[in-house]
Amino acid sequence: MRHRVVVVGAGFGGLFAIKALRRADVDITLINGTAYHLFQPLLYQVATGILSEGEVAPPIREVLKRQKNVDVRLGWVQAVDVEAKTVSVAGPGIDYTVEYDTLIVAAGASQSYFGNDEFADHAPGMKSIDDALELRARIFGAFEVADLQTDPEAVERWLTFVIVGAGPTGTEMAGQIAELAHRTLPGQYRRIDPHKARIILIDALGAVLNTFGDRLSSRAQRQLEKIGVEVRVNTKVVGVDSTGIEVESERGRERIGSMTKVWAAGVAAPPLATKLSEATGAKTDRAGRMLVEKDTTLPGHPEIFVLGDMMNLAGEDGRPLPGVAQVAIQSGRHAADQIKRRLAGKETGQPFKYFDKGSLATISRFSAVASIGKLRLSGFTAWVVWVAVHLFYLVGFKNRVTAVLHWAVSFLGRGRSERVATQQQAFARQAIRAYGDPFRRETADRAAMESGPAGDGEATRVP
Structure with missing residues (x-):
């Protein structure tokens, strides 16, 4: 054997x-x-309408179809x-x-809410395709609902986007929502001005992209502020609900009204x-x-x-x-x-030695930061490096080609190729939680029907 x-x-x-x-x-x-491999570093682009889920999540069976010694099981x-x-x-x-x-x-x-798992109901993380599609529906849906409001305070809540966590994921997410509000969507609404959207980036630590070093961190923050992102460091989130978020900082406790929150603050x-x-x-x-x-x-x-x-x-x-x-x-x-x-009968136990190839993060179109060994890059040069690295690691030739085409639409033009969002994407997670495991329910229903009617003649259902 x-x-x-x-x-x-x-x-x-x-x-x-x-x-x-x-x-x-x-x-x-x-x-x-899942039946797919997830290229997680680009999930935020799925959430903001740049890429489709298929471009960052190729089917596992397709990726490994030429490897005959693998049995893939869900x-x-x-x-x-x-x-x-x-x-x-x-x-x-x-x-x-x-x-x-x-x-x-x-x-x-998995996403960490630091012991406050109830925050997840109102501030999805960025760890799965489901998360990205839900956020896409929430983000684009927020502009649509804001356009229907007659109360200025309600409009402001719908046009306020709060991103918790100023690491690479949070920074990239904040930058892309700002691009949406200030480049892509203006002129498409009759009753609201997307330029007035507030994008607030919050972190409990004292710097944006704190692992990149002071120089790149400062440049990243300046670029974020230049494109309209409000950066609040040394600010701790203490509460999240459906209509807002509560924070504590040196200024005291404050509530920020917001209908769309994104959690990018920690992992476990x-x-x-x-x-x-x-x-x-x-x-x-x-x-x-x-x-x-x-x-x-x-x-x-x-x-x-x-x-x-x-x-x-x-x-x-x-x-x-x-x-x-x-x-x-x-x-x-x-x-x-x-x-x-x-x-092969050879000696084992050799220690794993990690070779750090550097860190990259985008801020906005044509702007990124890169820390590669002793090299520190920012701006357009770093962005070109970011594009090259991410194309190299995208699995599948087809994914690379379509990603380049969609990047051209979004970065050279003002469009977003993947703006479709549905109610199902926005609310399916809560619905599944309330309904229970569909497979378990189906199995229980089938077993109940096969064993005959229960009680008043209806099949027994389980949560």
Whole structure:
């Protein structure tokens, strides 16, 4: 029997590990909660109407169609049995178990609301296609609803957009909403002036893009303010509801009326990290990330690799490696190399060494910041570097071509290729939460009908 590798997660870490094992004498089972690979750094462009979801989320089966040693399965891992070496998976309406010899866990990260999960109802994060489509509906819908209002205060609430978190995602989101309000939408409404929209970027820390250094941080803030973004640093969010957000700063407590809020302030490990920790005895940090050995395996379990956003591993500077795509990509390749060495009877346990290729963030069209080694770039030059890097890592030739075409429409012109937004996108998340798991309900309904009428003759329904 060939060596069985189970990979959990089709993000950068899982996908690059699988590709690195394409010629290895292994059978790979990939388990992922969606049927697509998500290029998360461009999600904000889906939310602001530049790109379609298909351009940032190619189907996994299409990406791996030439790799014959991979079996792709849809589902969510519920438990890991380290003694039996199995993972228990909940698929859509069906549960199943998969055996492994080596387990690679690269399930990414979830949005963190720092213990205030109720904020999510009114301030979606930016971690999934569902999030991006909901935000697209909320953002474009806000201008439409504002155009119907007769109360000036209501108009102001609908035209106030608050983005929480001034890291790359929040900064890029704020910049693109400002572009929408000031370049794309003016002249298209009869009763409102999109120029009057307020875009407020909030962060509890003292700087925008604080990991980029003081020089680039200051330039980024100046550019954001130049395009109409209100930047409020050293400001903590203490409350979020349907019509506004409450903050605390050195000026005291303040309420900002806003119908559209975006949460880009923090990340945490997914629930799978806790389950794996309980199964293996491995420790986790405050964000739920797993403390791994230097070769990215779990202590006492050399057969289990934890990669990317789920791992806590110190870099050369002693600080945990950042949750960025390059860490996931390189750790995925490292895990694959360790597996191949192990199968070849070679020594394993070599430490993972991360090579920092730099950080990039866009501010607006033709303006970005880039920190690459000792090189610090800003403005148009940094933007060109940003375009080149993102095109390189977009999976699939078709995705690159269509992305370039849509960027031309948005950046050279004033249009947005993907402005369609529906009620379903805006409210489906709340509806599904109220309705319950559709597959579970369908299974229960079918079972009830097959067993005969219950009580008054109607099938029993479950939440």
